[in-house]
Amino acid sequence: MLSPQYQGQTGELTVPGDELDGLDLESKLSTGIDIPAARAAVADLLLALGRDISDPHLADTPRRVAKAFEELLTARPADWTTFPNDEGYSDLVLVKSIPFHSLCQHHLLPFRGTAHIGYLPGDRLIGLSKLARGLELFARDLQVQERLTVQVADWLMETLDARGAGVVLEAEHLCMSLRGVEVSGTMTTTAAFRGELRTPSPLQERFFSK
Numbered sequence: 001m002l003s004p005q006y007q008g009q010t011g012e013l014t015v016p017g018d019e020l021d022g023l024d025l026e027s028k029l030s031t032g033i034d035i036p037a038a039r040a041a042v043a044d045l046l047l048a049l050g051r052d053i054s055d056p057h058l059a060d061t062p063r064r065v066a067k068a069f070e071e072l073l074t075a076r077p078a079d080w081t082t083f084p085n086d087e088g089y090s091d092l093v094l095v096k097s098i099p100f101h102s103l104c105q106h107h108l109l110p111f112r113g114t115a116h117i118g119y120l121p122g123d124r125l126i127g128l129s130k131l132a133r134g135l136e137l138f139a140r141d142l143q144v145q146e147r148l149t150v151q152v153a154d155w156l157m158e159t160l161d162a163r164g165a166g167v168v169l170e171a172e173h174l175c176m177s178l179r180g181v182e183v184s185g186t187m188t189t190t191a192a193f194r195g196e197l198r199t200p201s202p203l204q205e206r207f208f209s210k
């Protein structure tokens, strides 16, 4: 999962982000999951893995797994109301260490970690908790960390018409720690900066400071 352009915590990695398709919020909430089909597929997978699905511990597993994936792939609805920036607040609004999890699109295994999300307001503000909910909107999907980072930054810019936005994600990928190279505890950092935050600056550094 480590992208070749990954550059650690230097803040130099600005992922190009032209894909705004993630901004179709309605489609994000209705993921079109066919639960009966998913249950049947999980049962087939267990059989293909040579498991005895009549084992009492496995009997209800297809239903549980289908429900688990439904939950992991469905964002909860939220109110995306924005507010006028009447006092003209102009400094960085930065929420740090937001826990998040998502599912790796390549292995269907989780990756989880913390997010630092901020923006430079223009005429609109948004509730602080909505920064975490906005992340969830895109994280409850089959994802790659790079795309998730870009989608949240573009969503902020689009929703708030912000002067700048930044998203830094630090995550451990179970597909790396439990299989393959089996390097547990490694963290992958990705960053996307937009607008006035695009170039390295003291403001941008605040996303990386502990």
Ligand code: ZN
Binding pocket: 001, 104, 105, 106, 107, 108, 109, 173, 175, 176
């Ligand atoms: Zn993976």
